Every structure is written in C-alpha cells, then in structure tokens.
Amino acid sequence: MSELLGLDDVSVHFAVRGQTVRAVQHVSLAIAEGETLALVGESGSGKSTLGYTVAGLQAPTEGALRFEGAVLTKATWKQARAKIQIVFQDPFGALDPRMPVSAIIAEPLRIQRIGTDATRRARAAELVERVGLPRDALNRYPHEFSGGQRQRIAIARALSPQPRLIVADEPLSALDVSIQSQILNLMKEVQEQERLSYLFISHDLAVVNHLVDRVAVLYLGRLVEIGPREALFARPSHPYTQALLDAVPRIGRHRARHARIIKGEMPSPLNPPSGCVFHTRCPKAQDVCMQVVPQLEPAGAVGHSAACHFKEGT
Amino acid sequence: MSVMEGASVERAVSPWGLRLRRFRRHRMGMASLVILAVLVLFCLAAIPLQMTGMDPDATDLFARFDPPGPGHLLGMDEAGRDVLLRLMVGGQISLLVGLLATLIGGAVGIVIGILAGYFGGRLDTALMRFTDGMIALPLLPLLIVLGALDLTKLGFSQDFARSGAAGFWRIVVIISIVDWTSIARLVRAATLQIRERDYVRAARAAGAGAAYVMGAHILPNIATPIIVAFTLTVGRVILFESVLSFLGFGIVPPTPSWGNMLNNAQELVTTAPLLAVYPGLLIFVTVIAVNFLGDGLQAAFDPRSEK
Numbered sequence: 001m002s003e004l005l006g007l008d009d010v011s012v013h014f015a016v017r018g019q020t021v022r023a024v025q026h027v028s029l030a031i032a033e034g035e036t037l038a039l040v041g042e043s044g045s046g047k048s049t050l051g052y053t054v055a056g057l058q059a060p061t062e063g064a065l066r067f068e069g070a071v072l073t074k075a076t077w078k079q080a081r082a083k084i085q086i087v088f089q090d091p092f093g094a095l096d097p098r099m100p101v102s103a104i105i106a107e108p109l110r111i112q113r114i115g116t117d118a119t120r121r122a123r124a125a126e127l128v129e130r131v132g133l134p135r136d137a138l139n140r141y142p143h144e145f146s147g148g149q150r151q152r153i154a155i156a157r158a159l160s161p162q163p164r165l166i167v168a169d170e171p172l173s174a175l176d177v178s179i180q181s182q183i184l185n186l187m188k189e190v191q192e193q194e195r196l197s198y199l200f201i202s203h204d205l206a207v208v209n210h211l212v213d214r215v216a217v218l219y220l221g222r223l224v225e226i227g228p229r230e231a232l233f234a235r236p237s238h239p240y241t242q243a244l245l246d247a248v249p250r251i252g253r254h255r256a257r258h259a260r261i262i263k264g265e266m267p268s269p270l271n272p273p274s275g276c277v278f279h280t281r282c283p284k285a286q287d288v289c290m291q292v293v294p295q296l297e298p299a300g301a302v303g304h305s306a307a308c309h310f311k312e313g314t
Numbered sequence: 315m316s317v318m319e320g321a322s323v324e325r326a327v328s329p330w331g332l333r334l335r336r337f338r339r340h341r342m343g344m345a346s347l348v349i350l351a352v353l354v355l356f357c358l359a360a361i362p363l364q365m366t367g368m369d370p371d372a373t374d375l376f377a378r379f380d381p382p383g384p385g386h387l388l389g390m391d392e393a394g395r396d397v398l399l400r401l402m403v404g405g406q407i408s409l410l411v412g413l414l415a416t417l418i419g420g421a422v423g424i425v426i427g428i429l430a431g432y433f434g435g436r437l438d439t440a441l442m443r444f445t446d447g448m449i450a451l452p453l454l455p456l457l458i459v460l461g462a463l464d465l466t467k468l469g470f471s472q473d474f475a476r477s478g479a480a481g482f483w484r485i486v487v488i489i490s491i492v493d494w495t496s497i498a499r500l501v502r503a504a505t506l507q508i509r510e511r512d513y514v515r516a517a518r519a520a521g522a523g524a525a526y527v528m529g530a531h532i533l534p535n536i537a538t539p540i541i542v543a544f545t546l547t548v549g550r551v552i553l554f555e556s557v558l559s560f561l562g563f564g565i566v567p568p569t570p571s572w573g574n575m576l577n578n579a580q581e582l583v584t585t586a587p588l589l590a591v592y593p594g595l596l597i598f599v600t601v602i603a604v605n606f607l608g609d610g611l612q613a614a615f616d617p618r619s620e621k
Contacts, residue, residue, distance in 0.1 A: 055519040081521030094512040098534040098617060103329050104513075107530075108520035117328070139327050141617035157516065167519075 003069070004197050005054065005084075005165055006030040010063035012049050012221075021269050023049040025221040026063070028296075031165065036191070036198040038208040038229075040244070041218035044266050048169055050218065051201045055086040055167045068164070082112045085158035089170040091150035095142040101128065101153055102138040108161040120160075127156040131186060148179035152186065159190060165197045172207055184211060205248050209233065214303070217241050220277040221269055223296065227304030237299035237306035240278050276309065284310045329534075333614040340619075343610015346603040353600060357409060360402035370395060370403045371568040379586055391575075391589055392582055395568075401592055404570035407482065409600065411571070412552040415489035420544050423494035427501025428528055432509055442502065449495050460488045461563030481565055485558055489551050497543050504536035537615040545608030549601035572597050 012024040024046040031037045039047045052058040054065070056077065065072045067080050085108065088094040095104055103110075105127050106120040115123070121138075128137050131152040142150055151171060158166050168187070172180040188211065190196060202208050208215060209229065216226040217240065225238040236242045243262040262281045267273055273280050279289035288309050299306040327335070337343055360370070374394035382389040388397040430441040461484070465475035474480050508514065514531050522530075555565060556573020565571045567578070572593040579590035613619040 052515075056521075057515055057519055078521045081519065084519070086516060086519045088512040088516065090512060094516060096511075096513040096531055096535065098329075098537075098615060099513075099530075100327070100329055100332055100617070102327075107517060111517060111520045111522045111526060139332065143618055154516075161520070 002033055003030045004033045004035075004067070005199075006066035007050075007054070008064045008066065010050070010053060010060045010065065012046070012053055012058060013061040016270070019270050022221050022272055023269055024053065024060075025272075027218075027221075027223045028063075029216055029223060029226060031197050031199060033164070034191070034195045034197060035214065036200055036212040038212040038215045039199060039201045039218060040203060040205065040208060040215060042203060042266060044220075044269065045218040046221040046269070047201045047218050049221075051086070051167045051169050051199060054165075054199055055084055056081055057086075078112075082108060082114070082161040083164045084167065085161065085163040085165075086167045086169065087151070087154050087158050087171045090174050091147045091154060092142075092174075094154050095150055097142050100139050100141055101133075104142070104153060105156045105160050107157060112161055114161060123160055124156075127159055128153075130159070130190070131156045146179075147175050148183060151175060151179075151183050155183075155186065155190070159194070162194070163196065165199065167199045167201070169201045170203070171200075173202070173204060180207065187211065205245065217244065220266055220272055222277050223307065224278065225299075225304075225306040225308075226296070227299070227306075228301060231301035231304045235300055235312070237304065237311040238278075238308045239282050239284050239310075241306070242312075276307075278308075284308075286310070332617075336617075336619060337610050337614035340610040340613045342606040343613065346606035346610065349599065349603040350607065353405065353596070353603070354409065357402050357405035360399060360406065363399060363402070368396065368399055370399045370570055388592060389588070392578070392586065397589065397592060400570040400575060401572070401596065404572050404575055404593065405596060407565055407569070408552050408555065408572040408597070411482070411486055411489070411555050411565075412548045412600070414486045415493065415551045415555075416544055416547045418486065419490035419493040420497050420540070420547065422490065423497030424501050424533075424540065426494070427498040428505050428532060430498070431502040431505025432524060432528060432532065434506075438502075441498075445495050445498050448492075453492060456492065457488060457558065457561065457563065460484070460491070461558070461561070481563075481569070484563065485555055485565060488558065488563070489554060493547060493551065497540070497547075500539055500543055501536060504539055505532055508532050508535045534615060538612050541608045541611050541615070545605045548604045549597070552597055552600065 007027055007029050010024060010027050011022070014021040014023060027050060029037070039050060041047045049058060053060050067084070070076060072080055102121055102124040105124040109115055109120045109123060114120070125135065125138060129135060133149060133152055133156075137145070137153075142153070145153065171187070172183055175183060184207065187198070191198065198211070200208070200212055212229055214227065215229055215232045217224050217238065219240050225232065225236070225241045232241065233245065236245050240262070246261070264281050267277070267280055273290070275291045276282070276285075276289040276294050279285040282289065286309070292309070294307040294309050296305045296307045297311070298304065299311050364370070372395065374390070377390045377394040378392060380386065380390040380394070386396045386398065388401070391397050391400065426441050426445065430438040465480055465484070466472055470480070508531065509527070514527055517527055517531060552573060555571060556577050559565045559567070559571060559574040560577050565574060567574055575593040576590060576597065579586070579593070583590050
C-alpha cells in the first residue's frame with residue numbers, strides 16, 4: 001500500500017497569554033491508501049489538534065504534511081481540502097441549523113466550485129440515499145433529525161467531494177451505543193466502496209478494535225507508540241499503552257491483580273516534563289527517563305514501534 | 315411538507331427557494347408587504363397629481379382649516395394647504411428616509427460588527443473602540459454640527475447644496491452615522507458565537523474563505539436579531555427625522571414629511587386634532603407593518619418556524 005498522507009516531524013504550539021502550549025510535539029506518521037489509523041489518548045493528549053492539523057484547520061508550527069506524495073504548500077492547500085474532509089464529534093453543532101440538508105451535503109462542492117448547482121444537487125440526492133437517509137431528507141433541516149441521522153448527514157457531506165481521507169474526530173462518542181454500531185458499519189461500508197482512508201480519533205478502545213488497521217497512541221502531544229492493531233493490543237510495549245489497555249473494562253472479568261494503573265493527572269502542556277513526558281506517572285521510570293527523550297524504535301512486530309527506554313517486546 | 319409531495323420524488327430546492335416558501339406561508343408578513351405596497355403607491359400617487367398643477371406647498375389663507383370637501387378630500391391645514399397631498403408627498407420623504415437610513419446605517423453596522431467578530435484580535439479592538447467612541451459622542455451637538463455643515467466646502471455644487479435633495483441626503487447621512495453603533499455591537503456579539511461552531515470549521519476544512527463563511531453561515535444564523543433591530547430602527551428613524559426637522563435641519567418646512575406634519579399639528583391639537591391624527595396614523599401603520607414584515611422575514615430565515 002502506498003502512502004496517502006505523511007506527517008513529518010509536526011509540532012503545533014499555541015500562544016496562550018504569553019505562554020506556549022505545546023499541543024503536538026515532533027509527530028511523524030503516515031497513513032496508507034485505504035487504511036484506517038486510530039489516534040488514541042486521553043483528553044489533552046493533542047489528538048484533536050493533530051486531527052485539525054491534518055484537516056487544514058490548524059497550521060503546524062513546525063514540520064510538514066505530505067499528501068499524495070507532495071508536500072502541502074499554500075498553493076496546493078486549497079486543492080487538498082477537497083480530498084481531506086472531517087467529521088466532528090457533536091452532530092448537533094456540526095450542521096448549520098439554517099441550511100437545508102441538500103445544501104449542507106453539497107457545501108464542499110460549492111466551496112470548491114465543482115460542478116453546477118444542478119449537478120451538486122444531484123450529488124446530494126445520491127449521497128442522501130447512500131448514507132441510508134430517506135430521499136425527502138433533502139429539503140429538511142438538521143433540527144428534524146436525530147443524532148445518528150445527523151451524523152449520517154455529516155458523513156454524506158464529507159463524502160461529497162470524493163475525498164481520499166476523512167478525519168473522524170470522535171464521531172461516535174456523542175451517540176447512543178445502539179446507534180454507534182450503525183454509524184461504524186456505515187463508515188466501514190463507504191470505506192470499502194470508495195477506498196477511503198480514515199484518521200480515526202477516539203478514546204474508546206473497544207470501538208477502535210472494530211474498525212482500525214493501525215493504532216497510534218498520543219500522550220501529552222507526543223507519539224508514544226504506533227503499530228498494527230493486533231500486535232499493539234496483544235503486546236503493548238509502552239507502559240502508557242499497557243495501562244490504557246488494562247483500563248478497558250471487560251464484562252465477566254475482574255481487573256487483573258497485576259493491572260498497571262497510572263495515577264495522577266496528565267501534566268500541563270504549558271510546561272511538559274523533561275526527558276520522557278510520561279516519566280512523572282510511569283511505574284518504570286528511572287533517572288534516564290527524566291533526562292533523555294526516548295525515540296520511536298521498533299518493538300517486536302513489523303511496523304510496531306514505541307518511544308520508551310524500557311519498552312517491552314524488543 | 316409541500317402540496318407536491320407524493321406526486322413526484324422530492325427534489326432539492328435552493329435555500330433561497332425554501333426561504334421564499336416559508337415567507338409566503340407567513341400570513342401577517344404577506345399582509346404587511348401588501349400594506350406597505352399600498353402605502354408606497356399612495357405616496358407615489360402625488361406625482362401625477364402634482365403634474366396636473368396641484369402644489370403641496372401652495373397656501374390659501376382663506377381656506378385655513380377648511381373641512382374635507384370634494385376638492386380636498388382631507389381638508390386644509392393651518393396655512394390652507396391640501397392635507398391629503400401633503401401626506402402623499404411627506405410620505406415619500408418619510409418612507410424613503412426611514413428605509414435608506416436604516417439600510418445604510420444597518421449595513422455599516424453589519425459590516426463593522428461581522429469583521430470585528432470574525433477576525434477578532436487587533437481589528438476587533440480597533441473597530442470596537444471606534445464604535446464606543448461614536449456611542450460616547452453627545453448626540454445634539456453632533457447633530458447641530460452635521461446639520462450646519464456647509465456642503466459646498468465638501469465639493470458639492472451650489473445648486474445641489476441649496477436643493478431639497480441635499481437636505482434629504484443630509485438627514486439620511488446624519489441618521490446613518492448615529493444609528494449604526496447598536497447594530498454593530500449586536501452583530502459582533504452574535505458573530506462571536508457562530509464562528510466557533512463546528513459547521514464553520516467544516517466549511518473551512520473544505521477550503522472556504524472568510525467571505526464565504528460570513529455569507530453562507532454567519533449572516534443567516536444571526537439574521538433574527540438583525541431583523542428585529544432593523545424593524546425597530548425604521549419606526550424610530552421616521553420619528554427621529556421629525557425631531558431633526560424640528561431642530562431645523564434636514565427636511566425643512568414647507569417641504570412636508572410625516573414627522574414634521576405631526577410636530578406642527580401638536581400646537582393645534584385642540585383646534586384641529588385631525589391634522590395630528592392623519593400623519594400619526596400613517597406612521598403607526600408603517601411601523602406596525604414593518605414589524606410584522608420583520609416577523610415574516612424571521613420566519614423565512616428560521617427553519618424551525620415550519621410547523
């Protein structure tokens with residue numbers, strides 16, 4: 001599989017009242033064509049910021065984005081916008097309440113000046129059925145739909161310019177569990193039909209397990225582990241990933257006695273810890289962790305790597 | 315939904331088509347539109363009458379306070395002028411001043427408010443301090459200065475400066491200058507709320523620029539408070555014009571406007587109350603109709619009104 005999107009040493013900083021928030025630091029990763037990469041981490045880990053950067057909503061402070069083999073510049077940015085779309089978490093805020101559904105779905109085409117009014121409406125009509133909504137939804141407004149239906153509309157909007165990559169920012173977490181699986185199946189279905197790639201941002205590892213090919217774990221703006229789903233779930237290498245997986249509740253199973261639990265709060269990204277950002281909460285931390293930033297290095301399976309001085313599985 | 319449903323497969327209608335559909339279903343709004351159209355026609359009817367030689371400013375001191383009669387359907391005023399004709403001519407001025415001053419002042423307020431709200435930062439600070447400065451200016455001295463401004467010094471010709479048109483435009487400009495600030499603040503506050511919504515982010519992620527976001531998302535979503543402010547302004551402006559005439563700028567007697575006719579009639583309210591009733595009634599009907607028209611427009615812009 002060839003690379004669709006690549007991040008090259010991307011950092012995103014914000015200035016907040018004279019201080020610098022290091023939301024994302026030196027992240028490099030790639031998404032292949034047709035692949036689903038999950039970005040997991042707790043809130044404040046920078047996963048949404050990284051998603052916004054990929055979707056073009058947030059310029060990287062350092063580093064570069066590659067798309068379809070070419071580095072994205074100001075000149076190529078606008079074109080790439082049609083091919084990278086985004087689906088948001090909250091289906092109530094994601095749709096303009098004053099726009100009929102047909103206009104919402106056709107909006108990316110209108111912005112990109114693709115086709116005429118008539119062809120755009122035809123595309124909206126096609127997509128509305130494609131995502132499993134009744135055709136009379138076209139002239140109705142967002143307030144007439146439930147959360148799950150709205151998320152279908154948001155997906156139809158993302159699909160309208162025939163994108164190659166969709167950034168899905170926790171698309172299921174605002175939905176009822178019964179609706180989640182429907183939307184998940186819809187996302188899988190359109191992925192197969194369109195050979196789409198997803199950057200799937202989530203904190204729900206159970207959902208991640210159902211959809212994705214690879215998982216990237218983010219902690220305090222740093223990529224701490226990345227690898228194929230099976231390998232990473234079976235043999236997590238970074239202590240943070242291990243704790244994250246142990247924290248997933250499973251029916252009929254008590255928490256294992258040896259469960260690795262992390263204590264405390266994530267440190268502030270205003271002032272991240274020296275060395276390994278995880279050392280303040282890590283059960284394995286040694287002196288070296290406070291001084292040397294660990295680099296991503298292979299950990300066991302092909303394509304599996306972790307940034308830890310004491311990773312398992314090497 | 316529509317009558318056509320079931321007959322054919324639903325086709326997508328443009329947002330403006332749907333807005334028109336909703337407006338047409340709003341009875342009071344449609345009725346107000348008709349009433350306003352009738353008022354405009356009533357005022358424009360003065361033009362053919364004046365061409366037949368009738369003059370709204372011609373006085374006839376022997377006919378002062380004449381009761382309504384065949385020649386003069388609403389009688390004569392304190393200077394023996396035809397009341398009906400003066401109402402028609404005055405209406406042209408009042409309606410035009412009300413409409414133009416509201417639209418110009420409102421447009422200035424919308425542009426400044428939306429730019430300040432959307433871009434934020436230094437532009438916001440600069441524009442809002444400017445707005446605060448305008449609000450802080452004392453009204454009457456400002457009006458007197460603007461009213462006394464010598465138009466020939468601004469490069470207008472002598473002929474224009476002396477004509478009635480100059481007085482008309484002067485008053486439109488004066489009202490626009492003092493009246494945009496509240497709309498600017500309102501629009502800025504509403505813009506701040508909308509610009510952080512995810513649908514705005516989605517549009518930007520699809521490559522939309524600031525102009526598109528403002529036109530397609532922000533304006534429709536802040537339309538309701540804007541329309542309310544506009545409708546309230548129209549009525550206020552019509553009355554404000556009479557205050558200005560009273561102070562001696564803008565529409566100066568004998569040129570009639572509903573505002574100055576109402577003002578003049580105040581002194582005569584015991585002897586000839588009807589002279590106050592006619593312009594008062596017309597202003598009242600106009601303001602009410604504009605308010606209901608605003609309701610209709612709100613309904614047109616708000617999809618939730620469809621029920």
